Amino acid sequence: MPSTPAWLPEPLPGLGRGDVDVVINWGLGRDSSSIIARLLDDPAAHGIDLERTAVIHMATGDEWPDTIADAERFMLPLFRRHRLRLVQLARAGQTMAAGIEVLDDSRCPARLVTRGSWTLWEEMESNGTVPQQAGTRLCSLHAKAEVGDRWIPAATGGGPFRQIIGFNADEPGRAKADAVMSKNPLRTAVFPLIEWGWGLKDCENYLFDRFGIWWKKSYCTFCCFPVSMGSLPAHLDRMRAHPEIAGRVLRLEYTSMALNPNGRLFGKRSLLEHFSPADPASREVLDAFQRELDCPWAIYEVRRILPVSKADPTVRAPALRSVARLTFGTPSQTGRHLIKVSDKHDVPVEIDPEYGSARAWLKKRGQGFPTVEHFLVAAPFFVKDKQQERFEREWAAHRGLGRPAFTSQV
Structure with a gap:
């Protein structure tokens, strides 16, 4: 069996190396939450041995608070009931040399740790920029994919493993891209939602039937992709419901556009132009933005x-x-x-x-x-x-x- 690289994190007591052969990516959103909830109804029927399964969540530091609240209220009790191992990870610094952090590793998780020592926000703010729509989703690559890829070999002991990913049936192209990008011969990617024929609406309906709520999308508060995913109206409503968060994101865009006149959050359109002083629903957001500008x-x-x-x-x-x-x-x-x-x-x-x-x-x-x-x-x-x-x-x-x-x- 291949040796485990020295830079990988040491396991917590009682959770030794090589005890995992199934890894489930959990981004807290509708797709991956649907997978976990359904698998836990009958793990054996899906070929899952919970003793050798780990769910990994990569904390970016800027998840929406309502998504965190719903995941803690409805999903964590399932983890505790089934003693499903949840490993919460984060990047320890902006460079790869800083390594990764294990924020929590438990079969009885009490809460979600929202951030580690480094966050995507800190990278954007210190660089004076916003996420870019063009090209590879570098923010997801740095804060999520690279973190998981550095932890998994320690848990699997360098052996083969299945990685369950929440791409749904509406996005088969993402599964094809994953197959092209993956260079690990020990990894077998599994896409249950595509196998089940479940699209986004199926996931939403399943979670509503299961928990009685319409599960909100998981993404960073300063994400640039709502405009391209057709969810901009819901995104703006969410910002109006959380004006302090919106004001902070507007400050990030302000700084980005100060250093680059073309540095708008949505490419050709800025976030600011969606909040009019004449709109009563936008006033709290704009007031919060002004408070954010009252800084050094x-x-x-x-x-x-x-x-x-x-x-x-x-x-x-x-x-x-x-x-x-x-x-x-x-x-x-x-x-x-x-x-x-x-x-x-x-x-x-x-x-x-x-x-x-x-x-x-x-x-x-x-x-x-x-x-x-x-x-x-x-x-x-x-x-x-x-x-x-x-x-x-x-x-x-x-x-x-x-x-x-x-x-x-x-």
């Missing part, structure tokens, strides 16, 4: 390179960005300071039409590519200095000069 602020210098591929100049290459925090203060202090600097150096100040953030342009991007942009902006304080190792070399090559000397004196 900073002036940032942002440089961005939009290059082309060296192999093919007609193809865009990934953008490179440098962010440096220059000074800090209150919102009004940083705003006045930015205007003072712009006047001193004859740099135009632009007010963003959506959020009203102030930006002093040193260099606007051109129409074609490659191009660069360079500006100073006032925004909430929480973004950390960051740039790629090769940024200065690329900046010199694209801009033809180094960093303007005056910006360090802001």
Whole structure:
């Protein structure tokens, strides 16, 4: 049997390595909750030995509180009654080198641990960005898939295992993509909902018949995908029901758009535009947003390179960005300071039409590519200095000069 890598977590007392051959992914949502509830009615009929089964939940830190409450009220009693092992995991830090955390490992779970030492929110906030719709769902990959993949070999002892995943019959493409992406020859992916022919509505109806509630969707409060999943109206209603959460997400988007005018949560549309001051139902959200902006602020210098591929100049290459925090203060202090600097150096100040953030342009991007942009902006304080190792070399090559000397004196 393959040896267990040293970086995997040690098991808790009484739960040794190699005692698991079935792993069930539980995201707290309708699909995976339906699977677990039905399997527990007759585990043997589904080929499940509960003694050798572990349910894993990866805590992102920003699940909706009503989803947490429903899962604790209705699902955890099932875990306790059947002594089904629930392992709650989280990423221990932003880099893979930080490893993972076992937040709880129990056959009698009393509660859901909502976060670990690191959360997706902290990554987004420190980077001054929001989740991206384009490409791979990196947020799910980093906070969920990579965490589970690092814990499973310890539990299985490096042996073969079945992994039960909650893709439903409405989304067979996700199961096909999983088969393409999976590189583990010891893993057999199982999709019960697809085998049963259960789509989303079937899961909703099953959980309503079982528990008497319409189970809410599980996702992070700042997720960008409700707009593409056709659930934006329900998402906005949820935000209005939790205005403090909505206000916090609006602050995240504000910061993202301050550092990147195109950094809207929903791609071409911002979250803010869905809440009108004229709408009474939106006022609590907008009031909460204003309270969120009453925090320490900073002036940032942002440089961005939009290059082309060296192999093919007609193809865009990934953008490179440098962010440096220059000074800090209150919102009004940083705003006045930015205007003072712009006047001193004859740099135009632009007010963003959506959020009203102030930006002093040193260099606007051109129409074609490659191009660069360079500006100073006032925004909430929480973004950390960051740039790629090769940024200065690329900046010199694209801009033809180094960093303007005056910006360090802001």
